Structure formats: structure tokens, C-alpha cells
Amino acid sequence: MRARGPYYFTLMRVPVLLFASYADAFRAQQIEVTLADGATVRDLLARVRELATGRALPPSPLVALNQRYAALGEVIHSGDEVALIPPVAGG
């Protein structure tokens, strides 16, 4: 059993897929952020913004979890496929 409580929490390293203008801005197809167990999409965006090149993000970038658009309050689980989605321009 894992210890739980205010002084014990698990950290997870979450790979984040980047595409198009975001991949150019971060000069990478993928970055990795460290999040506490139970972190949400909102927490993820805060961590991404702490990275030096995070300024390349618009005020409210879209995030996909497991290939679906995710709301800010959704919880990220270890092993989830996480992606930042730049403004789409298909068609």
C-alpha cells in the first residue's frame, strides 16, 4: 500500500506530445513534466508554463487526454497519453 496524506505523495513523470507550432516553439516533439499523483490538466498547464519556452502557449491551450479533448479539471493518470493541441487548421 502506498502512504497517503499531506506529507506523502507520489510523483509521476508525464510525457507530453507537441505538434506543429508548439513543437517548433519548444524545439521538441515531446517534453516531460513531473506531476503529483492526482494532478489535473490545469496543473499540467501550470508546469508547462514554467518551462522557459512556455511563453509560446496561448492563454488557454487545448489539452488532449487519451486522444480526446480534456477539461481543465480532469485528472491525469500515470500512463495517459497527453498532448497539447495548437489551434487546428484542417480542411
Add this chain to the structure above:
Amino acid sequence: MRTALVTRAIDAPALLREVAAKEHGATSLFLGTVRDVNDGRAVTGIEYAAYAAMATAELDRIATEAVKCFRTELLVVEHRIGEIALGDVSVAIAVSHAHRAPALDATRYVIEQLKRRVPIWKREHYSDGASEWIDPTRSAREADAATGETHVLTFDPRVSTAS
């Protein structure tokens, strides 16, 4: 119903044959093609990139919504990915139905939802050698920033996708 991301030329007549049915009196075809001018700049070519796994899944979700809503199974969508020349077809949607209104409406639904939701991006190459990822939300945001007003809200797929 069929959806696909393709890296070859789109064969529109083949899509029409795919949705043909004797009991259907209406067939609608939409083709999106690469323009030679955007925002006053001469475009020499275009490149489409995708988050392929999610784009495939999202295209499938949109087509499924259209099939349910407009009551026809005969609907195909193909979006081309990679470098595309001017005038080439980047996206094709073919729908057939017993009647014209649902055939046309389903086609319109699929292209409008595709443009808002499917994670595909395009980079335009210009005659001066520059290239740029296109952000369809930028002009609206810049206009709002200039006037300090909010006329156009950026579409947010997280709250407006059909269930």
C-alpha cells in the same frame, strides 16, 4: 461510413461511387482545395500535419455523429496529410441520402466540425521563401486585442462537442 487520413491524392469520383445507392436520390460532395493566396500573401505550397491517432479518432466521432443525426450510413471523409500542391484536394466529403436536404446538411456538418475539432495543422509556404503555421483563431484575437472588445469567442471543443 468510412473516414481516413491519406498521404496520396484524393480520388473524388471513387468516393462518389463508394456512397452510391439505388434508393438514394441525392449525393453531395465537398472538396477543399489549396488556395494560391491567403491574407494577401502568394502561397506556393502547403503542408498538412496531424496528430494522426487522435485525428483519426476525432474524424470517426464526427462521422458517427453525422450518421446518427442525418440517418445515412453512406458517408465517407478523406483528409490528405503531407505536402500538397496548389489546386490539389486536401479534404473530401461525400454523402448520399434518399433526399437532398440531409445529404447537404450532413456534408456541411462534417466540414464545419472537422475544421473546429480535428487535430490537423497546415503550414503555408510563401513565394518569398518564408513558411508559417496557420492559426485560424489569430485574426479574431488580434482584432479583439486592438479594440479591447470580445466579438469572436474562440471555439472550445471541450465544451461544444456533440455527445
